[in-house]
Amino acid sequence: MKFTKRLLSLLLAAFWGTVGVAQQSPLKITADYPGGNIIVEKIVGDTVWLQQDLRDTKGYWFYWNFKISGVSGRTIYFRFRDKPVFTLFGPAYSLNNDFSWSWLGEMSHTDTSFSFTFSKKDTLALFSMGIPYTxxxxxxxxxxxxxxxxxxxxxxxxxxxxxxxxxxxxxxxxxxxxxxxxxxxxxxxxxxxxxxxxxxxxxxxxxxxxxxxxxxxxxxxxxxxxxxxxxxxxxxxxxxxxxxxxxxxxxxxxxxxxxxxxxxxxxxxxxxxxxxxxxxxxxxxxxxxxxxxxxxxxxxxxxxxxxxxxxxxxxxxxxxxxxxxxxxxxxxxxxxxxxxxxxxxxxxxxxxxxxxxxxxxxxxxxxxxxxxxxxxxxxxxxxxxxxxxxxxxxxxxxxx
Ligand SMILES: [Zn+2]
Structure with missing residues (x-):
């Protein structure tokens, strides 16, 4: 009896786990909108490797601006390359297309990485090195x-x-x-x-x-x-x-x-x-x-x-x-x-x-x-x- 109960709960967990994974839409990062700028190097699990797109810039500069979806209820880790790409107050962000922008905060980041914990209702977010204006x-x-x-x-x-x-x-x-x-x-x-x-x-x-x-x-x-x-x-x-x-x-x-x-x-x-x-x-x-x-x-x-x-x-x-x-x-x-x-x-x-x-x-x-x-x-x-x-x-x- 004990064994059957345990088996049942394991089977249920596996079932819900499968459903859970199926429901979680994959992370998607884009920059195909006015002001957008990002190169996605790779995405592994909850970590994304990124860099700013320099295009025809001579040398290094620090501007980037991207949209991410598939984030609901997740903590995502963002990693840039070695040069500074954040202000003292980190990146600016805007959730769910609400047109407001906030700074992540002074203690929110290292020189090249930050993380963000999204609530269940967060479907997409914009992140940028500053507050955009187009x-x-x-x-x-x-x-x-x-x-x-x-x-x-x-x-x-x-x-x-x-x-x-x-x-x-x-x-x-x-x-x-x-x-x-x-x-x-x-x-x-x-x-x-x-x-x-x-x-x-x-x-x-x-x-x-x-x-x-x-x-x-x-x-x-x-x-x-x-x-x-x-x-x-x-x-x-x-x-x-x-x-x-x-x-x-x-x-x-x-x-x-x-x-x-x-x-x-x-x-x-x-x-x-x-x-x-x-x-x-x-x-x-x-x-x-x-x-x-x-x-x-x-x-x-x-x-x-x-x-x-x-x-x-x-x-x-x-x-x-x-x-x-x-x-x-x-x-x-x-x-x-x-x-x-x-x-x-x-x-x-x-x-x-x-x-x-x-x-x-x-x-x-x-x-x-x-x-x-x-x-x-x-x-x-x-x-x-x-x-x-x-x-x-x-x-x-x-x-x-
Ligand atoms: Zn200038």
Whole structure:
């Protein structure tokens, strides 16, 4: 009797085990969506071996972004190759297509591996080195903009792969006294810059105390200079044959950069006073977990950049701190001649735009600013700071 009971329970366990295995769908990892980037080396049981897809990048860079399904109720172990591919707060993740993103956390990972325990109801998850931003996010942002009379979306040009490169024009109520050019994603992977840009645009349109901008300043904003790179999930940084942010010299090879330079020529009328390019720095570590302005070579321009940095510090009310002293002067840190041998950057080109007063780059970290975790909202809050600094800078210009 005892024996029969035991046999029965073993048979039942085997039966349910079989059913259990049959019900568990296999792990599936994909990157066939906007911004996706991954190479799956192998999957063994609950462990997956991965690496970021460098494509045409010269040397190492760290961007990756993938979708995984078949995870319900399982703990999955993710292993990358030997170089750092996580921010201080690990990867960012989003569960079950709910459009929210969280950081895994500081103690969640080693330099090259992490694990994640999924609940029974988790059917799929997105993981990425940072919080992504593609055309879909821009469309969503634009649908929330009330003042569509003031902000108009059009097409700067078509990319090499036939995609529309968007341009936003923000018109003032009066004849434009000044014009300001703002761009992002000259490096495709630097997505956090677009949340900062959203905050900047929103502030121009809505902040009560920024009426001066709505009265007198016209903006041209290009959210994705490397549109193909953004949608295809490229690194963008150190791209071969040329990095977009080294293509601003005489013989630009990218259609978006040729189109931008030509559009600025037509639009400027000598009224451009600020050209601003939004970037993100290296993935983590000293000098990359602060927001900072990158100094131009020209000493006069550099002085104006320091002044602009002071205005950013003065106007910054968000939870992410900004210190003017973090300015990276030309000739210091990575910002030396050696870094620009491949060609002219956006901000260097900006110094040559007739009448322009300030050409600059702002570096905004992916995940951490002076100990505080970066989120979509505090990145947008810093964008508001940038809008205030732009207004103060323009108001302070002594013009004939
Ligand atoms: Zn960059």
């Amino acid at each position: 055309q879909k996010n821009l469309t969503q942002f634009l649908s929330s903009v009330q003042d569509r009379q003031r902000l108009r979306l059009d097409t700067l040009c078509f990319s090499e792969r036939g995609r529309a490169v968007e341009r936003m024009m923000i018109k003032p109520d009066h004849k434009a006294k000044y014009r300001v050019l703002i761009s992002a994603r000259n490096h495709a992977c630097e997505a956090m810059a677009n949340y900062e840009m959203e905050g900047l645009i929103d502030a121009i349109l809505n902040e009560v105390n920024l009426q001066y901008l709505r009265d007198y300043v016209e903006f041209m904003v290009v959210p994705f200079m490397d549109k193909d790179g953004v949608e295809d999930g490229d690194q963008g940084k150190n791209r071969q044959p040329r990095d977009h942010n080294r293509d601003y010299g005489e013989h630009s090879i990218y259609s978006s950069i040729r189109a931008l330079k030509s559009a600025v020529n037509k639009w400027s009328e000598g009224k451009i006073r600020i050209t601003l390019d939004l970037h993100c720095p290296y993935i983590r570590g000293d000098g990359n977990e602060i927001i900072y302005v990158v100094g131009e070579k020209d000493p006069e321009m550099s002085k104006k950049q320091v002044f602009f940095s002071d205005l950013l510090e003065k106007n910054n009310r968000g939870e992410l701190k900004f210190y003017s002293r973090d300015f990276v002067a030309y000739g210091t840190s990575w910002n030396t001649d050696k870094n620009y041998t491949q060609g002219m950057s956006f901000s260097e080109w900006g110094t040559s735009v007739p009448g322009n007063s300030l050409s600059t780059t702002i570096e905004f970290p992916y995940a951490m600013v002076s100990g505080v975790m970066v989120t979509k909202d505090n990145a947008r809050a810093f964008g508001k700071t940038v809008a205030y600094a732009i207004m103060d800078y323009l108001k302070g210009l002594k013009e004939k």
